Each structure stands twice: as structure tokens, then as C-alpha cells.
Amino acid sequence: xxxxxxxxxxxxxxxxxxxxxxxxxxxxxxxxxxxxxxxxxxxxxxxxxxxxxxxxxxxxxxxxxxxxxxxxxxxxxxxxxxxxxxxxxxxxxxxxxxxxxxxxxxxxxxxxxxxxxxxxxxxxxxxxxxxxxxxxxxxxxxxxxxxxxxxxxxxxxxxxxxxxxxxxxxxxxxxxxxxxxxxxxxxxxxxxxxxxxxxxxxxxxxxxxxxxxxxxxxxxxxxxxxxxxxxxxxxxxxxxxxxxxxxxxxxxxxxxxxxxxxxxxxxxxxxxxxxxxxxxxxxxxxxxxxxxxxxxxxxxxxxxxxxxxxxxxxxxxxxxxxxxxxxxxxxxxxxxxxxxxxxxxxxxxxxxxxxxxxxxxxxxxxxxxxxxxxxxxxxxxxxxxxxxxxxxxxxxxxxxxxxxxxxxxxxxxxxxxxxxxxxxxxxxxxxxxxxxxxxxxxxxxxxxxxxxxxxxxxxxxxxxxxxxxxxxxxxx
Amino acid sequence: xxxxxxxxxxxxxxxxxxxxxxxxxxxxxxxxxxxxxxxxxxxxxxxxxxxxxxxxxxxxxxxxxxxxxxxxxxxxxxxxxxxxxxxxxxxxxxxxxxxxxxxxxxxxxxxxxxxxxxxxxxxxxxxxxxxxxxxxxxxxxxxxxxxxxxxxxxxxxxxxxxxxxxxxxxxxxxxxxxxxxxxxxxxxxxxxxxxxxxxxxxxxxxxxxxxxxxxxxxxxxxxxxxxxxxxxxxxxxxxxxxxxxxxxxxxxxxxxxxxxxxxxxxxxxxxxxxxxxxxxxxxxxxxxxxxxxxxxxxxxxxxxxxxxxxxxxxxxxxxxxxxxxxxxxxxxxxxxxxxxxxxxxxxxxxxxxxxxxxxxxxxxxxxxxxxxxxxxxxxxxxxxxxxxxxxxxxxxxxxxxxxxxxxxxxxxxxxxxxxxxxxxxxxxxxxxxxxxxxxxxxxxxxxxxxxxxxxxxxxxxxxxxxxxxxxxxxxx
Numbered sequence: 001x002x003x004x005x006x007x008x009x010x011x012x013x014x015x016x017x018x019x020x021x022x023x024x025x026x027x028x029x030x031x032x033x034x035x036x037x038x039x040x041x042x043x044x045x046x047x048x049x050x051x052x053x054x055x056x057x058x059x060x061x062x063x064x065x066x067x068x069x070x071x072x073x074x075x076x077x078x079x080x081x082x083x084x085x086x087x088x089x090x091x092x093x094x095x096x097x098x099x100x101x102x103x104x105x106x107x108x109x110x111x112x113x114x115x116x117x118x119x120x121x122x123x124x125x126x127x128x129x130x131x132x133x134x135x136x137x138x139x140x141x142x143x144x145x146x147x148x149x150x151x152x153x154x155x156x157x158x159x160x161x162x163x164x165x166x167x168x169x170x171x172x173x174x175x176x177x178x179x180x181x182x183x184x185x186x187x188x189x190x191x192x193x194x195x196x197x198x199x200x201x202x203x204x205x206x207x208x209x210x211x212x213x214x215x216x217x218x219x220x221x222x223x224x225x226x227x228x229x230x231x232x233x234x235x236x237x238x239x240x241x242x243x244x245x246x247x248x249x250x251x252x253x254x255x256x257x258x259x260x261x262x263x264x265x266x267x268x269x270x271x272x273x274x275x276x277x278x279x280x281x282x283x284x285x286x287x288x289x290x291x292x293x294x295x296x297x298x299x300x301x302x303x304x305x306x307x308x309x310x311x312x313x314x315x316x317x318x319x320x321x322x323x324x325x326x327x328x329x330x331x332x333x334x335x336x337x338x339x340x341x342x343x344x345x346x347x348x349x350x351x352x353x354x355x356x357x358x359x360x361x362x363x364x365x366x367x368x369x370x371x372x373x374x375x376x377x378x379x380x381x382x383x384x385x386x387x388x389x390x391x392x393x394x395x396x397x398x399x400x401x402x403x404x405x406x407x408x409x410x411x412x413x414x415x416x417x418x419x420x421x422x423x424x425x426x427x428x429x430x431x432x433x434x435x436x437x438x439x440x441x442x443x444x445x446x447x448x449x450x451x452x453x454x455x456x457x458x459x460x461x462x463x464x465x466x467x468x469x470x471x472x473x474x475x476x
Numbered sequence: 477x478x479x480x481x482x483x484x485x486x487x488x489x490x491x492x493x494x495x496x497x498x499x500x501x502x503x504x505x506x507x508x509x510x511x512x513x514x515x516x517x518x519x520x521x522x523x524x525x526x527x528x529x530x531x532x533x534x535x536x537x538x539x540x541x542x543x544x545x546x547x548x549x550x551x552x553x554x555x556x557x558x559x560x561x562x563x564x565x566x567x568x569x570x571x572x573x574x575x576x577x578x579x580x581x582x583x584x585x586x587x588x589x590x591x592x593x594x595x596x597x598x599x600x601x602x603x604x605x606x607x608x609x610x611x612x613x614x615x616x617x618x619x620x621x622x623x624x625x626x627x628x629x630x631x632x633x634x635x636x637x638x639x640x641x642x643x644x645x646x647x648x649x650x651x652x653x654x655x656x657x658x659x660x661x662x663x664x665x666x667x668x669x670x671x672x673x674x675x676x677x678x679x680x681x682x683x684x685x686x687x688x689x690x691x692x693x694x695x696x697x698x699x700x701x702x703x704x705x706x707x708x709x710x711x712x713x714x715x716x717x718x719x720x721x722x723x724x725x726x727x728x729x730x731x732x733x734x735x736x737x738x739x740x741x742x743x744x745x746x747x748x749x750x751x752x753x754x755x756x757x758x759x760x761x762x763x764x765x766x767x768x769x770x771x772x773x774x775x776x777x778x779x780x781x782x783x784x785x786x787x788x789x790x791x792x793x794x795x796x797x798x799x800x801x802x803x804x805x806x807x808x809x810x811x812x813x814x815x816x817x818x819x820x821x822x823x824x825x826x827x828x829x830x831x832x833x834x835x836x837x838x839x840x841x842x843x844x845x846x847x848x849x850x851x852x853x854x855x856x857x858x859x860x861x862x863x864x865x866x867x868x869x870x871x872x873x874x875x876x877x878x879x880x881x882x883x884x885x886x887x888x889x890x891x892x893x894x895x896x897x898x899x900x901x902x903x904x905x906x907x908x909x910x911x912x913x914x915x916x917x918x919x920x921x922x923x924x925x926x927x928x929x930x931x932x933x934x935x936x937x938x939x940x941x942x943x944x945x946x947x948x949x950x951x952x
Contacts, residue, residue: 030596032546034583039596042541065518070508071616071632090576097570099620107510120515140547144575156547
């Protein structure tokens, strides 16, 4: 695999060409043989693994336990909640043959697990003492897609899905909000991706939910990416699946539920947001390799010193790799690791070795410094922290600069054509208005931000009374 | 959920009744709605999680990287390796509808991933520099079953599958052997389950392999459980999928491959081997809860002291839980945690608290000791180590006592009827003999143990020349 820069389209010129190419050249992912599927190669999967390790810890600390429910859901289960089945019907993969025989009841490959989990919950819950049920699973789900957009749109994706049942609506709402808070923290601190937290419109909420919270981040071409969601399911599913419990007073009640999910789609957002014309820029906290060490030649002394430095960094908890491939020039190797987005690069030449020095290069800014060997550890540690926070700051600036407001529909259309980004505007919350705006501008209602203050104005489209400024954007 | 002992059939009287009941009563697992499926409840899934954490570390240390390949395999892929498809055809789940449309090519829900992975490998490998490829994945696979035996026989199970490609057969054989060594170590050290490592017969080897290594453990009723396998695939798949590379001399060669897998079936073996009439006995290293602390009453002082002790043990790295449910008597709670197999139980009564003492009980032997509070930490730590090694010693004794040898077919039949266990006997390695033995005794060839010395004798069945003593047993 060659890593010549000329193979890579410029990010600044064509985002999607750049993205498709860089993801493959960097060996993050590849297309699977069946339509809509993808292969997570080790370098790409490792990003997901680092994320899951961190998030799993948060989930467990909140008292949520992991479990695993079957991949196959009987068709009749999915049909029990009307809105739910309507929402998912067009996206299903269906098993009709098992063990060489036509099945009497078709099996759905789970697109999400509400129905199969809540059927089990109904058997496990009898009294208030059996609540809350706090269960999460890390698994694969399938929602049919004809065309793969690596990480961002795939028939099969990996995710976690949390599913809880509570004695009161208040507790359930707290859980829903905890999940979104945990996601937002993860996006900011690990992905270095700021975003808007808010409530989805009635049309865009999860099929079967009372209300959906979303985290919307903004991609370089000004389009929104829905990054994860957290749902208040109310008693919609508990009534259908009969999750009933006797409360402390002995009365029979239906449980209050939440579900919340975070998927490998997020990795697509990470890659798309931070890269540049030379390739990927992976934030240190999710970088499979945080520092690459390149001996300029394959001279034994350089290679030995490189390994020694690698050991030192590894012992400090840095994820490090030495690349001393003899058949690749130093220039080739520099390009390769720039393309792969490793945050810190160390170059060690003969002269530097003699002087007890080495060169440290930041991937994000290209900034170079020559330091003494003694400063290696502290310099790398500090740089990794700095790069992580600088990447977040850069994205925050981008988000602020690309969040606009208007009360005029002509301006609305113009912004969506020319600048895109997040656009705040009064909206009457009528589905017809929502549909017309989408038809005319391609923009969809992304969310009502959680920090939006109650106010009064006129709908940007129809001029009717509106109580809230919603956020609109083009979206993936 | 009640935990009265009378609900539990005696293990000593009916192993499978005991097993089915205890797995559900202990809240380890439940039946899924579709045939052959199961739900891993949090307490059961945690055992698998503890195992995967430990094994994933070993796998990574060996330089193998995790990746993720698609769930759906085009039917044509599976058909490429003739033996492979013949072996798996009767067990397949097939997706025929996707996104509301009949598919032009059926998709197989992976029963194992050789074919889809090796198709990708063929695109990634060009030169000897691209080898070895060392990839593992943790995922779900489906092999159709009509009747669920919780953990032990399920249509969908969880596992890891390692898939490697090498430049030489020697390297591949080393990898195959490394994997089995890692499995055997895991079984002994974590599962406290000794077993036989050996080679499978031609009939019993993996469909498409040159040779299969297996780890066979022995369950209480004297039946063998195939616990995991590691395959030398030779060039069988690389020739079919065209995994070719230019060697150092510039010659085109086919890669040498291995695959190896370890599944949730192992958890079934763990549970079945170590329990007793009172319920499960989970070896400390895989116990979700290693120590349970029971205040005898819900007296505030007892509960407070219990929590204080729990914190102390948690800080020492012990997985601990306080059970102070007011609505359950101390007797009820003792039964519950015995049934759930927690290795160490601590009871704290009012008198004990006043005397600065507490009672520590071993789940495996029932042994009780009263110790001072000051000794809590060291006592628990030591007990967990002792219990782990005592459980292994007990199983080793069982294995030794139930491994027999015979040269006489009448005796062979008698042993298989009355005592079962592992039975060593000369076998001519003829498939017809193998089939007859199975028909007449239900015993199958389990393996040729790796430590078997080359010798000469007469086949126990047909009397023809035989070069090796193989191990026979009834099996799950």
C-alpha cells in the first residue's frame, strides 16, 4: 500500500472524496462484500475499542450492568408497538431459512432491541423491589442500506444500547438525561467534537419514544451529524409488553422506560471533522498510536535508540510505535503517518543522536521542535494534552462561527444554500411547515437546544405564533 | 424470584435438571423467544466479560489485533471451500429479504468468518512484508439449533475467532499451538478446569482444516465437553481465496493459515463442573461477585459496618457486594448467595460486631471461621487464592480417576455404559471403525492427546494395526 499524498484528494476541495479515500488509505476500514456493509480493520477498530473502554467504565459506574440479548427477534415482537414497527419496517433484514428449513415465523435481525428486551423485562419485574432495571449491551445491529458510506452509513453497525425500566417517570427522565450528559462529555473530551444537545421534533424522534434527546455535531461542509440519542419511552413499551409492578402501596403500575445508543457512526464524525489535506488528525485520547518514532535511516544505533525511547514512552502509558521499515524512505514514512493521523511524530537522525537531540512534530499544526533526549517523556505527555484541547478549541470556534440565526425565510434559504451550518429560527412546530422547509431548503429540524429559553416569535416559514427557536441544518 | 433450595433438583441425582434450573434461578441466563436462542443476563454475562478481559490481554500481547468483519456473508463465498460449506450447510441461518426487497443473492449469517475474512486478506496481501496478518474478532455467530441447552448449545453464541496468515507452514503451526496453549492456560487458571489437549480425528476436525487441536474437559456425568479448538488450515483457504504473496526471492506463494475460537459454551462447562446440590460454585477468578457481605439483620450499625468492610475489600481489588435486603431473612439470603455460587460469604451479627469479629464461610467446602475485623482483608485475599487452586485440584482428581484405558472392546462398551469418562484405546484411524464404535457405544473419538507417545498395538474395535492410543468419550 503506497501513501503518496497525490493519491489523496484535497479535503478542502472535496470532502467526501477525501473521506472515502483517506479511510481506506489509512487502513481504517474497507468495503464488505454485501451491499451496505463495511470491514473495521484493526487500526479503525482500535479507535472504537478505546472509546468503548472509556464509555463502558462510565456506564458501569452509573450502576448499569452489561448483558446480551439475542440477535434474532420474532417478527411478531416488532409488530407490537405500532410506531416502532412503522419506523423500522423499511430497514429490516429478515431471516426466512434456518437449519435448512423455511421458518414458520420470520426472524428479524435486530435493528435495535427494545422489543426483545422488554418482553424479557416483563417476566423479570413483579414488585418495586425488582426496579430499576439498568441494562446495557454492546452489540451489532442491522438497518438496511444500499450504499455504504464508511462508518457513517452502514447496514450493520456496532453500538451500545442502554435499556432501563423505572418505578417513576422522574427517575426515567433523570436516566435519559444522565445518558445524554455522558455522551456529550465523551464527545467533547474524547472526540474533541463540540455539539448541540437538544430535543428532537415529533417527526424526527425515535419510533416509539415520547421524546428524544440528540447530540448534533457539525461537519466541515456545514452539515449536521446526529451523533447519538437518548429516549424517554414513557410507558409506551411497558404497556405493550406488560412490564407491570406492584408499587409500595400494593398498586399495579406500568414501568417507565428509557433507551439510549451510541454507535460506530461516531468514528466517522471524528475522522471527518479533524483531518486536513495531508490526511487524518486523530485526537490523542482516541488515537490507536499516539506517537510514532521514525529513525531517519535503518542504522542500527538509530533503531536501537528508537526502541529505547519507545519503551520509555510505553512505560509512561503512551501508545507508541517505531517504524523502521528499510524499504521505505523517511519521506515516505512521514507521509504515511501523517495520513494515518498520529498526533505526535518523532524523527531521529544520525546528527541528532550524536547531539543527544530529537525532533518532535505535531500532526495538527505541523509545528516542529528539537529537544534533548532527557525531555522526551514530559514533552510528549504535554503535547498530547495540548493537541487534544487545541483540537476541541478549533472545533468550538468552527461551531460558533457556523451557528447563525434568522427570522427571514429568504435569508434562511440563502444561508442553507451558501453557508449551511446550524441555523436558529422560530418554528411553529407544525409538521407541515417542517416538511415544506425540508422540501425547499433540504434543511431538517435538528433539535430544540436544551439551553433554549422560552420566548415568543413568528415561525420563519408560515409566520404563525412560535414559542421556541429550533436549530435547522442539512444533515447526513 | 425466590431462592428456596427445594426448588433446585439435586446435582448428584439429575445433572441436567439441576443445570437448567440453577442457571435460571441464579439469574445467569434465560431462554430467548426464537428457537435455540438464549439471553445472557447481567450475572451470567459478567462471567464472559471477565474471561474476555483476561483473554483479550493475552491475545494483544501476542501481537494479534482486533478487527470486525460483517455479520452477513454472501452465499457464494461460503461455497468456495467445498468441505467448509458441506460442514456448515445444515446449520445456517439465511437472510433472504433486506430493506423490504427479496435479495438477489442470499446472505448467510456468519457461522464462522473464514470466508469473508480471507476474501479481504487476499486484497491486503501482496508481498512477504504484508505478512503475518494476525487478526482476532470478538463477535456473535449463528449455527442453527432447535433446542437450547443454556450456554452449552445455542443457535447464537458469542466467541472470539482468531484468523492468521503466514509466510510459512512452520509459523502457522506455531500460531496454532500458541492459541491452544493460551486456551489451556485459561481453562486451568481461570476456569479451574483441567482437560486434555490433543488432535481431532479426520472426521471430527474443522470443516476445511488440515488439522484441529482441541481442549476436552470432562463434565460430572462423565461426558466430554469440547471447549475450544485451534486449526491448521494449511493452504486450503488461501488457494481458494487467492491469498498470494511474493516471497523474498520474488516467487509467488500461497499463505499458510490458522483459525482458533473460544466461545460462551465454555461458561456452561464452568457452571456444570463446579456446582453442588446447593447451587453454583464459581471459581474466584471468574466470579462476578467474589465476596458477599450479609449483615444478619438490618440494624443500622451492622449495615454501616458491612459497607465499611465492602469498601475496604473493594480497595484491595476484590469484587464485593453487601446484601442488606430487609425483606429477606438471613437464612434466605445465605441460600440465595450459595445458589449464586459466590466463593466467600461474610456474615456479621450483633454479637460479632460487639466482639470485633465476623464469620467467613467458604462456598466450596462450607468451612466456617470466625476472625477479627483486622484480619478481614488478608483472610479474604488468601481464601480466594486457595479456593481457586482447590477447585482445580478437585477437578484434576476427578479427571485422573475418570481416565481409563482398555484393549478389550467388551470392556470398552461396559465402561461407556457404566462409568463413562475418558477412555484411552488403540484405534486404527479408520473412519468406518470410528462410526461403528459410535453406533455401538455412543462414544466418539475425542482426540489424540498431544503427549501421546508413538507406540504400536491393535485397534480396540477391529484388531487391525494401530499406531496411537486415542481418547474416546460420550460428548455433548
